[in-house]
Amino acid sequence: MGTTIRDVASEAGVSTATVSRVLAKFSGDSLDGGSFLPVAEKTQLRVLDAVSRLDYRINYTARGLKTQSTMMVAVIFPELANDFFMNVAEGIEQELNSRAYTMLMASSLNSIEEEKKRIAMLAERMVDGMIITPTGTRGDHLQALADQGLPLVMVDRIVEGTNLDAVTSDNEGGTFQLTRALLADGFRRIAFVGGEITLSSARERLSGFGRALAEAGIKPDPSLICLGGMEIEDGYEHMRRLLQRPEAPEAMVAVNLLVHLGMERCLLDFNPDGMGKEPVIAGFDESWFTTFLPACRYTAAQDAVGMGRCAGRRIIEKIREKKSGNGSPEGKTGETIIRLPVAINRSDKINTKQNNNLYYGGKTWQ
């Protein structure tokens, strides 16, 4: 339907090859090789003129067929309606767009089966690379894809059975600091709430919690480790059980924002007389509204946008390495895991005009 390269060629009175050559020069990646086929200045102008006169748009589908590169990167998250993932997505998009790549986003619906289906679907689309927050416990299918030559980067979660590059947060350090803050406030009986041990992020967070207790010379009480779940309802249930115990904890660390929300909701529903004093929560993740959560005292803010940018840059590097034929043999680069720091904030200091922290995700890394 649209005007093709041939139309431009005849309009400019040159061959399609020539048009193609000047197009290559002006089409996004002026960073690649640097050296383009030489075209006479005035021919170039004639072509460019014809292009704009005809409002010619390059057809990436055709180009992709020839070059085996679609300039598209697939991004797969466990779910879309999730503030954290979407901030990561914004970061990714920023990097991709600045290099003329397009983002193809899909959700795995928190299901390993769906994840595999989506991956298959996207692979058929000949994407140049893929960024994924894996869902299952193991990532053999991801490793297989990478071994097959597809540039692949994991984000947020790191999964067993792979040696892929990954970008994530300093989960261990985050809960370490969160717990330490509670200890400094004088709390001793501290519970850890939520966390699917199949997820690397949850395991790491639990481990940071343990380290802080150890440092303080407190031997961990297993009954205060309330593992399981990463959703609102899980936080709700854990909290309900904690409230029913004769000896409630003095403070709690929530494994993530959703669990934290569930805990708060539960406190709202059942007046926490059993808690003795005011319940106190230190929660991983921060958002616009965490400051409104009554029990929230500390939060660990991840640099979600930064993680996205980082992952975006990494995938583009890998794509370039592959194209230029460089890179270690078989694409089996040793894994590089990047961990971005998290920021611990006191709840009442969040989102104030004063600390310029009004917008979640506004910070960028590096």
Place this chain on the structure above:
Amino acid sequence: MGTTIRDVASEAGVSTATVSRVLAKFSGDSLDGGSFLPVAEKTQLRVLDAVSRLDYRINYTARGLKTQSTMMVAVIFPELANDFFMNVAEGIEQELNSRAYTMLMASSLNSIEEEKKRIAMLAERMVDGMIITPTGTRGDHLQALADQGLPLVMVDRIVEGTNLDAVTSDNEGGTFQLTRALLADGFRRIAFVGGEITLSSARERLSGFGRALAEAGIKPDPSLICLGGMEIEDGYEHMRRLLQRPEAPEAMVAVNLLVHLGMERCLLDFNPDGMGKEPVIAGFDESWFTTFLPACRYTAAQDAVGMGRCAGRRIIEKIREKKSGNGSPEGKTGETIIRLPVAINRSDKINTKQNNNLYYGGKTWQ
């Protein structure tokens, strides 16, 4: 690199045409025409066998070049890190995936310039259709695209200068009911806070507010209409100014969730002694955490996922119409605007186990 249709053909001892034919039969849309070219049962099996033996994957890029259809739908939102939009996205994705379409998502960064760039970028990708929440005031560029033959559906916002299909919420009715609820509670001096009048959704919400006042026989006080902005900071600023007034309103209607959040944050920062009694807000939009906002009394919950599903279905219909050559001449179908109802909830009833409403977006519209 990958195995091609030719490999499969030779492996199965047939021609590529035959392979293509059985592939068409098993490749997603069994809903389309229904009638496929006949292939002998046993040939079919041989092909399918070869396909799985070689682990052949269809190359959509090549197919797209031939069929002029990529089975991709572009989705453009003003921003990604937005709970509402992402719930819409989930709805869209559900519909698209169920029909073998893939979602290509981009953000316009709330800028009309970026929006145009993204559209251009995606058009080059030969997408089959596009769903967009427009950013600017006018949509001439969108109409142009549609006139050019690209199936196009607007979601959430409706923009001037187009006659495109659209899916949105009953914005007018939402604020009408929200305001009515406040009136029923005895409030008389009610403010309307926030709202970019360039956005159809904001205009409609303001209009519902006016109708409710009129119905109650209250003549609107212009000084209580605090227009401008849809972001957190806007709500914050409006609220600050309201607090400084000698005669503060008794209750307020917030144009959306972000403005609502800003208002609440402001109330937290400046103790609202000027308000006389407890401030009360009725806010458009609902989320997991609205129940924690101290001033929040009512919310209007949009069916975001439903809107997405609706838009997804619509775009697929339009794509099909176009393919089958039906549809009114020039694709200039009269516009169809679908408005999904919103649900008004009392804040303290939200997210309780009892009302089974724990998950925002869990509801779907037919």
Place this chain on the structure above:
DNA sequence: CTGTTAGCGCCTTCAG
């Protein structure tokens, strides 16, 4: 029912 053929729009040697 199945094979042959001719491109879809573009890029890329290889000659000129």
Place this chain on the structure above:
DNA sequence: CTGAAGGCGCTAACAG
């Protein structure tokens, strides 16, 4: 510096 020609992988007539 530029043009001609072949083909990326697939599908859609048109013959058999």
